[in-house]
Amino acid sequence: MADAATSPDPDLVSALRALSNPVRLQLLLWLREPERHFPMDEAIADPGEVGVCVSHIQAKAGLAQSTVSAYLAELQRAGLVRATRVGKWTHYRRDEDRIAGLVSQLGETL
Numbered sequence: 001m002a003d004a005a006t007s008p009d010p011d012l013v014s015a016l017r018a019l020s021n022p023v024r025l026q027l028l029l030w031l032r033e034p035e036r037h038f039p040m041d042e043a044i045a046d047p048g049e050v051g052v053c054v055s056h057i058q059a060k061a062g063l064a065q066s067t068v069s070a071y072l073a074e075l076q077r078a079g080l081v082r083a084t085r086v087g088k089w090t091h092y093r094r095d096e097d098r099i100a101g102l103v104s105q106l107g108e109t110l
Contacts, residue, residue: 008109011079015102018078024071027057028080031094050084051093 019025030037034047038056058068072092075081079098084091 009105012102012105012109015078015080016106018074018080021071021074023061023063024075027061027068027071028075028094030057030060031081031092034093044086044089047091047093050086051082051091053086054090054092057092 019028031052034040034052037060038047038052040047042056044053054065054069054072057072058065061068069090072081072083076083076092079095079102081092082095084093
């Protein structure tokens with residue numbers, strides 16, 4: 001059993017676990033450049049400000065809405081995306097500060 005000094009940070013482990021699923025990783029990659037991957041003319045809010053509507057993410061992924069929502073919820077719990085409600089719709093965007101911090105932490109840990 002590893003001692004506390006050598007145990008990986010639980011937040012880092014959570015992020016790596018979330019990224020271990022190829023679909024969740026793909027969703028995060030699409031959200032990096034939303035204007036390239038999603039129909040901006042159909043956006044009900046500014047994707048740069050609030051993110052991309054889950055219905056647009058679901059359409060691109062070709063998966064059930066419940067599956068996409070579960071994947072995005074896992075990314076949110078890991079701190080990789082933020083959710084914003086706009087009316088009855090939930091929009092997701094990457095948390096770039098958090099991602100940069102996790103990348104830095106991973107570099108220090110390994």
